[in-house]
Amino acid sequence: MVGGGFGGAIAAKTLRLINPKIEVILIERNRSYSALPGANWTIGGSRRIGENRLTYDRLEGNHGVRLIYGEAQVVDAAAKTVVLEAGTLSYDFAIVAPGIGFRVDEIEGYAAAETPDLFPHAWTSGEEIVVLKRRIEEMKNGGLVVVSLPTPPYRCPQAAYERVSQIAYYLKQAKPRSKILVLDASKSSSDLADLFLTGWRRSYGDMIEYRSSQQVLQIDAPRSSLRTTSETLTADVVNLIPPQMAGTLAHRSGLIGEDNHWCAVDHSSYESTVAGGIYVLGDACLGDDQQKSASAANAQGKACAMHIAGAIAQRGHQPHFYSNVLYSLLDDKHGASAVTFYRSEGRKSVRVDKGGGVSSEWSELEGIYARAWLGSILAEMSS
């Protein structure tokens, strides 16, 4: 198992829960994982980023998952090996969940090394939120914050709307003359977007201006300016979330499908359709209609583990059917959620019409449950 994020950690644990005779090795580059869900709340001030940090020792202690800390260079489907700096490991089944990478070449002027510090994305690890939070805190009252959302598919669009809400919640208290301009590359209009737009209007009045179909084409980060499909503007803080693709390991291991960006998988098992014997989970894989979320990665991790345990025991497995649940906070108290069901149909994953849906309004009770969901899923993947 390569990658101990929301997809990988739970897949490793579930395999051991189903069949403790299966030897599971989890390869992860970092000794501690800093989760993204809840990271936005640190901007609004209702959470500390330290609460998002996890370690893997209880997966080892409680479930006997073996950990190797290091960078996997490549997973070789033909040789059935994972190449690490320290050596090479052979496997019977390889699962990878490397998360995302950025298509920075699609934004002129984006320098992979320097830009994230000047125009922080805070989109790959919870820890990155610290830089963005500092920039917003250092901004003058009356400043302009631009939040740019990329073309889909990308990691958790709902989190981008939540990001805007949390920035607004902070600004409303600390710098009420400031403005937020949301440049959304999507032509957004969904129940979910409506719920946010209504909440923004009610709680933040005209502090937030939302524009759809706005793609960032070029930037000059040192001058804090950017050019979009319709204008050039400068801002005091820019939260630029670049367009995305599967994480580097997926590219190096030849797992990318025809779209050139994401891993192609058979959704009944999560096995790669490009390189057999390698399974891909979470944000890295292109799920037909599937959302890229911690909730979905968690469900896929479990489904894939059940499939592999079934294959090892030489018995069939149940078709996948799961819910994807996303909670958000509008401020420090009010929450809302969106539920979507998916099921595997042949090699595809399809969205189910029955059940699910978006909260009808923002409520304190769902604010409590948003925090409880996070507490629960973090505990589940790490203990």
Added chain:
Amino acid sequence: MSMLRCWRMIGCITLTLTVAATAWAQRSDKKARSIELGEALGQSCMACHGTRGASTEQAIPIIGGQNDVFISLSMKAYRDGTRPSTIMERIAKGYSTKEIEALAAYFSTQPFLRPLQETDPEKVTRGQSVHARKCKKCHLHNGRDAIDTDSPLLAGQKLQYLRRNMEEILTGKRSVEIKMDAALREITREEVEATLHFYAAQHGELH
């Protein structure tokens, strides 16, 4: 008794036993398949309700080891919109009756884990006597059993969650069996709160 009749009777008993055993085997086979389906479907419940339903959060109920009749009834009531919820209605609507019963079969066969919770010892003592007077008829064995009833296990359930549900019951948002309503009519808010402390205080291995 003639020899023939005797043989016939033995044959009859054997046949009855065989039929019963086959029926039993079929039933337990059906039950096993239901549990297996419930385990697969139940995976996505665990992100909120904890590994095997052992919730780690005060706001979210433990469902592992809960009474299967109660789990089924709750899911159906959520689905029909007859029990109030923030999210369970949208979740329960995704499952067929057969799937709900499979989920109930799976979670009810998991252990009910009861980690230590913070409770007030005075309330616990007071609650114990309220329980004995008013609640034990249905919430059997200090709230640890629910054999042949539709009432939930309460011992070790999360205190915050119990409070929220009691609030819904007392304010009439959630309707419960008439007899439980009657039990609640005759006691004060303080007594109810004390009883919840009594349930929440039970932890560890219980027999």
